[in-house]
Amino acid sequence: MRFIPFLLCCLCLKVTTATALGDKDTLVNIPFGKNDVNVIKYHLNTGTWDVWFNGKQVITGAYASYKGEKELTSKEMGLGKYSYTPNSTRGGRHNVAWEYNGMHMKQFFWAWPDRNYFFTGFFVEGQQVGANYISPLAGARIVMNSIGDNRALSVPFDNDMWARFTAQPFQQANFTSSEVTALYNNDNYHGLVIGSYRQNVWKTGITVKNSDPNAVTVTAFGGLADNNITHDKIAHGKVVFGGNKCASPWIVVGMYDDWRNGIEEYAATQSLSNKEWGKATPIGWNSWGALQTKLTLSKAKDVVDFFSESCKGFRTADSSLFIDLDSYWDNLVKGGLDGDVSQLKEFVAYCKSKGFKPGIYWAPFVDWGKYDRKMEGSTYSYAQAWTRQNNLPVDMDGALALDPTHPGTKARIAWCLNHFKKLGFQMIKIDFLGHAALESDRFYDTTVTTGMEAYETGMRYVDSILDNTMLVYAAISPTMATARYVHMRRIACDAFSAIDNTEYTLNSTGYGWWQSHLYNYVDADHVVFNKESEGANRARLASALVTGTLITGDNYAEKGLWSNRAMQLLQNKQLLEVIKDGKSFRPVEANTGNKGVNVFVKKVGAKTYLALFNYSNTPFKYTLPLTRIGLSQSTKCYSTELFSGNRSTWSDTIELTVSPSDAVLYLIDKTGKE
Known part of the structure; x- marks a missing residue:
C-alpha cells in the first residue's frame, strides 16, 4: 500500500497495553490521534472491537467477517493473539491473529498519533480461500452523541443514469453506500467518515441501517455487486492472492469536529498516484450541449469564431480555451479514422490558429454497433471481446461492454488514441467508463477476477497510450477509482439549461464536492443558457463556478439569446476568478x-x-x-x-x-x- 506524504512522516506511537480482565476478557488498547482520548479497544476473546473518539464511545461491537468456502467471523475464533509491528514511517501495525481448522486469519490496524483516523483490514490464508465477500468492520453499532439533525450519506458508485447522493436522516437510514459514507450532525458538523482505500480490487459497500434514534449499524465490506448500484447482474468476482490468501479492502475510519474536513482528508488519502495537471483551470466549450448530432465542420469553426471574435474575455488563466467535439464528431470523417480525416485536421488547425486547444470524445470500453465484426486495429472480432454475465453480453446504456483485459480491446484503444494524437488533439473526453468495471463470468486475462481489477487494467492501458499528451476528462465513470487516470471528472450525468438540471447537478456537487480533492478538477457538465430566464442562466452558470470549472455548451454557431448572455456572463472577470483555484465550494x-x-x-x-x-x-x-x-x-x-x-x-x-x-x-x- 502507498500513502500520501503526510502519512509517511516518522511517528512515535504510544505504548499499546494488553490488560487481563479476570477470566472474561483480554483487552488491547490501541491509541491514535493527538491525545489520549482516541482509542481502539480490542477484545481478544470475543473477537470484537470498540472505538472511543474524544473520550466518548462511538463504535461498539465491530468484528471481522469472511464468506468463502467457509463462513467465518472473528467472534467465533476463540482467543486472538495480539502482536505489534513497529514501523518508523507508518506508525506501526497492530495485529490480532487466529488459527482455525487449518486456516490463518488476521485483523490489523494502522494507527498514527497525529491523525484522528485509522486503517483496518482483514485477511484469511489457507486452501481454497477465494471469496467474494470479506469485511474488516461488520455489525458495528455507531452512536451519534450530538443532538439535532443527524444524517447518513449514501454515495453512488458512479455518475451514470442520473444517480443521486442522499443525506438520509438517522431515523430513516437504510442503504448501501459505495466506497465511502459520512455520519454527521448538520447542526454542528461533527461526524464520522468511513471509506475504502484504493479501489483496484474490490467494489466496497458500506451498509448503514438505523437501529435506534441516535444509532445505526454499519458494515463495510468488499464484494458489492448490485444491479441498481454497480449495474451488475452477477455476484462480485472472487478474490485470491498468491493462491492462498483473501484480503479485504483497507477501510479508513475517522472522527472529526467538521465532517467536511474529514471527507476532504479521506479524498486526499487516495491521491498519491493521481494524475497532475499543473496548469490553469480548464475552461471551454463542448458540442453535446446544443449541437449534438448536428455537429459539422462549418458549425464547429463558427463556434471557434464566436469565442475568438465576440467573447475574448472568456479564457483560461493562461489565455486559451478548450474547444471539444463530443459524440458525432465522426460526422467530420469519411471511412473511419483511417479514411478521409481532412475535416478533423482542418478543425484542429483552425482551433490552434486562434490560440485554442482542440478536444475530441471517445468511449474506449463500449461497442455501440452491437453486432459481430472485426475490431479496429486488431485481428479479433467484437463478439470475442464482449463482457458477459450469465453467458450473455452486457447491454448497458445502449452499448455492449468490452472486456478491458482482452487484446482486441487493447488493440482498438491503441489504434484510436494514436490516431487522435497524430491528428493533434490536446484534450479527450472519455465516456461510459463504468462498462469496464462490470463483473464478468470470466475475463480474458485469467489473473483478473473482479470488475475493479479489470477497470484498473483498462484505464492503466488508456493512460499509457495517451502518455500525458492531452487533458483527460472523464464523463460517466466510477466515482473513486477513476482519479488515478484522469485530470478532470464530470460530477454528475448530462445537465443542460433548465433549473431542475442545476438542482440535479448541485445534489452531486453539494454532497460530492470533496472529489475536487481527489481529482484535479470536477466539472458541472456543459453549461447551456438556451432561452431560459436570466435567473435560470445565472443559476446554471453558478452551478459550474461552485463545482470548480466551466465548460459551456450552447450553439454559438448561431446568434440568439444565449450568445448575448454568454458575452455578458462569460467575460465577467470576477466570475472567472472564482474558479481560478479549481476547487469546489463546500x-x-x-x-x-x-x-x-x-x-x-x-x-x-x-x-x-x-x-x-x-x-x-x-x-x-x-x-x-x-x-x-x-x-x-x-x-x-x-x-x-x-x-x-x-x-x-x-x-x-x-x-x-x-x-x-x-x-x-x-x-x-x-x-x-x-
Missing part, C-alpha cells in the same frame, strides 16, 4: 436529502465566496449567522454580489432573499476592498 447546509444543496461556501485566502440557490418558483429567504460560513459573528464584512455588482455590509446575521429559479454569488472581504 455545502453549508447538508440536509437536503436527495435534492440539490442550496447554500455553498468557499474560502480562498482572505476571501470568502458564498453562493445561494433557489430551485423553486417562489422567492426564498435565507437567514445565516456569519459563524455558519466560517466568519466571526462580531466582524463587519463587505460583500459584492458578482452578477449584479451590488455591494453590502454585513455583521452578525445575514438575511438574503433569492428570486425564483435564480442564484446569487457573493464575494466577502473583511477589508472592504473590491
